[in-house]
Amino acid sequence: MVNLLLIILLPLLGFFVNALVGKKLPKSVSGGFASLMIFIPFVISTSYFVGFVNGSQQKLDIDIYNWIAFGDFKITFGLLLDQLSATWLMVVTGIGFLIHLYSISYMHDDEKFHNFFSYLNLFIFFMLLLVLGNNFLITFIGWEGVGLCSYLLIGFWFKNQDYNNAAKKAFVMNRVGDLGFLLGIFFILYYLKTLNFTQLQAVNLELLPHGLIVAITMLLFVGAIGKSAQIPLYTWLPDAMAGPTPVSALIHAATMVTAGIYMLVRANFLFIHAPETMMIVAAIGAATAIFAATVGVLQNDIKKVLAYSTVSQLGLMFLALGVGAFTSGVFHVVTHAFFKACLFLGSGSVIHALHGEQDIRNMGGLKKWMPITFWTFLISSLAISGIFPFSGFFSKDEILASAFEHNKVLWVVASLASLLTAFYMFRLVFLTFTGNFRGIEEQKHHLHESPALITIPLIILAVLAAVGGAMGLPEFLGFHHWLKGFLSPVLATNPHAEAHGLSHSTELMLMGGAFAGAVASIAYAYIKYVKGGALPANDGEESGVGKLVYNKYYIDEIYNALFVKPSLLLSDFGHSVIDNKVVDGIVNFTGKASLIIGSQVRKIQSGYIGFYLLAMVLSMVAIFVYSFMITG
Amino acid sequence: MLLLITLFLPLLFALLTYLSGNRYAKYVALLGGLLAFVGCNLLKQSLVSNQLEPLGYTHDWIANPLIAFSLTVDGLALSLIALTTFLIPLIVFTTYSKTIENAKAFYSLILLMEFGLLGVFMAADGFLYYVFWELALIPIYFIALLWGENRDKAFRNRAIFKFFVYTLAGSLFMLIGFIYLYQYSGSFSIQSLYTLNLSNTEQVVLFWAFFIAFAIKIPVFPFHTWQPDTYKEAPTAGTMLLSGIMLKMGLYSLLRWLLPVLPHGVEFWTPYVIVLATIGVLYGSIIAIKQDDLKKLLAYSSFAHVGLITAGIFTLTREGMQGAIVQMFAHGFNVVGLFYAAEIILQRTGTLSISQLGGIRSVAPKFATVFMIVVLASVALPTTNAFIGEFLLLFASFQYNTWLAVAAGFTIIFSAVYMLRMYQLSMLGETNEKTAGFQDLNWQEMLVFVLIIMGIFQIGLVPSSFLGMMENSIDQILSFSLR
Secondary structure (H helix, E strand, O other), X not given: OHHHHHHHHHHHHHHHHHHHHHHHXXXXXXXXXXXXXXXXXXXXXXHHHHHHHHOOOOOEEEEEEEEEEEOOEEEEEEEEEOHHHHHHHHHHHHHHHHHHHHHHHHOOOOOOHHHHHHHHHHHHHHHHHHHHEOEHHHHHHHHHXXXXXXXXXXXXXXXXXXXXXXHHHHHHHHHHHHHHXXXXXXXXXXXXXXXXXXXXXXXXXXXXXXXXXXHHHHHHHHHHHHHOOOOOOOOHHHHHHHOOHHHHHHHHHHOHHHHHXXXXXXXHHHHOOOHHHHHHHHHHHHHHHHHHHHHHHOOOEHHHHHHHHHHHHHHHHHHHHHOOOHHHHHHHHHHHHHHHHHHHHHHHHHHHHOOOOOEHHHOOOHHHOOHHHHHHHHHHHHHHHOOOOOHHHHHHHHHHHHHHHHOHHHHHHXXXXXXXXXXXXXXXXXXXXXXXXXXXXXXHHHOOOOOHHHHHHHHHHHHHHHHHHHHHOOHHHOOOOXXXXXXXXXXXXXXXXXXXXXXXXXXXXXXXXXXXXXXXXXXXXXXXXXXXXXXXXXXXXXXXXXXXXXXXXXXXXXXXXHHHHHHHXXXXXXXXXXXXXXXHHHHHHHHHHHHHHHHHHOOOOOOOHHHHHHHHHHHHHHHHHHHHHHHO | OHHHHHHHHHHHHHHHHHHHHHHHHHHHHHHHHHHHHHHHHHHHHHXXXXXXXXXXXXXXXXXXXXXXXEEEEOHHHHHHHHHHHHHHHHHHHHOOOOOOOOHHHHHHHHHHHHHHHHHHHHEOEHHHHXXXXXXXXXXXXXXXXXXXXXXXXXXXXXXXXXXXXXXXXHHHHHHHHHHHHHHHHOOOEHHHHHOOOOOHXXXXXXXXXXXXXXXXXXXXXXXXXXXXHHHHHOOHHHHHHHHHHHHHHHHHHHHHXXXXXXXXXXXXXXXXXXXXHHHHHHHHHHHHHOOOEHHHHHHHHHHHHHHHHHHHHHOOOHHHHHHHHHHHHHHHHHHHHHHHHHHHHHHHHOOOEHHHOOXXXXXXXXXHHHHHHHHHXXXXXXXXXXXXXXXXXXXXXXXXXXXXHHHHHHHHHHHHHHHHHHHHHHHOOOOOOOOOOOOOOOHHHHHHHHHHHHHHHHHXXXXXXXHHHHHHHHHHHHHXXXX
């Protein structure tokens, strides 16, 4: 128990140290201490994880104190460690630690260096709380807490109001989802009488009205839509790239945005009883996957491409959950954390070398100067594209196979999204790293590979991105699917699951087809951008569908017109017309009317406070006299 | 005896403050405020050692009509006494960096107001309660009128006068209500009022006599139009007194003097009140989005928050009442913190117009941090005090009606919109000529914020001891309200 507490308390300690005295510490101490406060939890998490793997570790469910309690009402502050939270612990502390190390170098010249690390530590604290909470409300603390850190870090360079707008947008859109989550919590608390995960699993859901379970799961999913950037609440995530690149890697790719998936898997025992919700989860996941992938094809900002890619990949994960393949969803969360963190950190390495340049039209040929960044980026791109034997191949293949089994339309959509992914990723790789450098001489002169603190995390993540697939080798090929066995204790048996699986030959065909498609997409990108030497159009030169896609289907503009502008107008109208004219007008009218009546009786409108006090005293006397009379 | 001492200490010190002269007034006032706070802590101890059974004091006062000088302190009263005695010295302390004209009168009025407020929270006799209710109004009227800072004096006078007439008019209805009740009870004692057997029709009509008085004070939509201008025109210390403590008189009175006295009237009007209160939540939030004057923005935000408290009270659920009480307490801390931040901005830049500010975070990081924390508390981020309140209140609304909870729940989105917009415009971005020379907090200002922030997290992280103290009071209120 002490160790479990240390996991969450050390990052909190790190936050306080850097927030209170960080400024006085040398940067190496400030960043080093922050990293250590993540490394120790990583070591503890590893020992727990290994314990779960070899079976020596039991599930821990500890109530620490009564948080909100009175009468029969009781919500405890408690932690739950099981295979699911242990998996997330590994990702959060492991990748978190690597990104801390990376940031020591990446943020070195920033004057708010210690601020950055305090926020980063605070983020890890809330993320771990989210993952370790033993009831929905503790998870909700973490849920909103990571949202706060996301806000603080997106707007880290707060002198730029565009960044601040992005930060505010992220917070507000997340709050839209949070309202759904909170209402879901109310439903659970009111009808199921507890928020504790273990106790909830023991509730016999068959006795409850089916509509109730659907409502609960839908509301929880609304929360997930906000946090994990799905349609229609995804537009904050591309804007969130305003934050420093390590933040994009940690929060907006590897960890926080997967919280929605975590929550759904945590509540899998509810979701499997609501096939309607599952269908919607799958549909929204698939729609987001394809939609974001098409936008990714025409983006020219290296981080924006990766951001849309993240939205798209998160969509695939939801698709997996929606078709009941919870393990595959988690599997893809983990492999995605490896390769997407590596890609973002790689993009950071590039941006660093180019002194802030993010437009791929001004890059090119960087392979020559930045070999480590290139190779790690390439490996991760192969992984995300689903090329054998890299990790993404296995996790994505599982999702596609499950989708195929469930619904052919979903499978087609997801497959198309995968093809597009392979294409835009290699468009990115080729435009960034091959050909001739298209930047200015000044930049070219300073081109260099990043220092070891940046390249070592890249190498580690690239290795994981390459071999991470070993966690879930396909069973139909006679392998043991390790992750499936590992997570089985936390997954309830699905009453609606179809018993049959796909035949071996079908699975093999799907696998081969997906692989061939990815290779073809990459080949097309190669022909177009390497052989053909094509370059993306300049701003404003797009036309037709290209223009529509390049402008992200104008979704931001549509939301602006539908929600933002009307609220602002309503606010103005409410204040200047309703409040000042109508409501206050009636009040003033009533006041004036009584004054006029009063002045008819006697000229009392003297405006002197003394008079009113006198009036008050006189009235009091009148009461005494009156009551005297009635009581005799 | 302890009750009497705690109650009369502020009155005594109001006198001493006045006599001590302009130079020493603020020190004497602070001492008086702190002693009352000590008294409150002793009260808490004796309440706890009394197993939370209410403490009482009664002395015959007037035989005919039967009015007793009767006081009682239970958990509910104690929570508001604690809020009052904590905030009054704090508010006095926030004025230390300013030179205040005619200081002896100013500080003496603050303590006089504390006397009135404590009386309202302690009174167990309807008439005594009414006297304190009116007594609390007079000092704040003068504070707002005479120490307001706006140069447009005519506008200020109009705004404050409106506030005075409006609230006074409201309370006159209440007086009529009490007199009516007295006909039946033959006594103003709270117990006799709780056990009256009034017909349904009488209750349905009488409800408004009391509710109007409370609704104006809180304020509940649509009785709120005095509020934004009064908050804006009053000196910030006065705004803190009004929003931090005085509006709780109305909310407290709903719990103490309305629900248990007129249960059938309450039952009849509950749906209307809850809808009005929820409209207020949305209405205040939406208007706050585009306010440019920081104090008016905070006024509308406060209006939205108390709407939710009112709705929670009227759900007549345990969660609603617990949520209401904890949120009253939380709101007091947060709103004082927010208005103090506004005051600091006004003193340093000469403006409260957020569109003319910006960039303060670059030059005053300490101020930016503490201001951010108070902002986060007011948007009810989990682990802060307001989250406990809003969670329980929204859960109570949910129990009353699902769709109502959805509507009221929009407060968590809107509050983020207007508070973050306010923070962004005033604190972030580049500095300008007004903000470039912004001095960071000195230790006295920091101390005020640290105390507020400690309160924010204490209630946010370990609310249960607070909630536990309220149980007996809520049991009593519910048992009379649901009879």
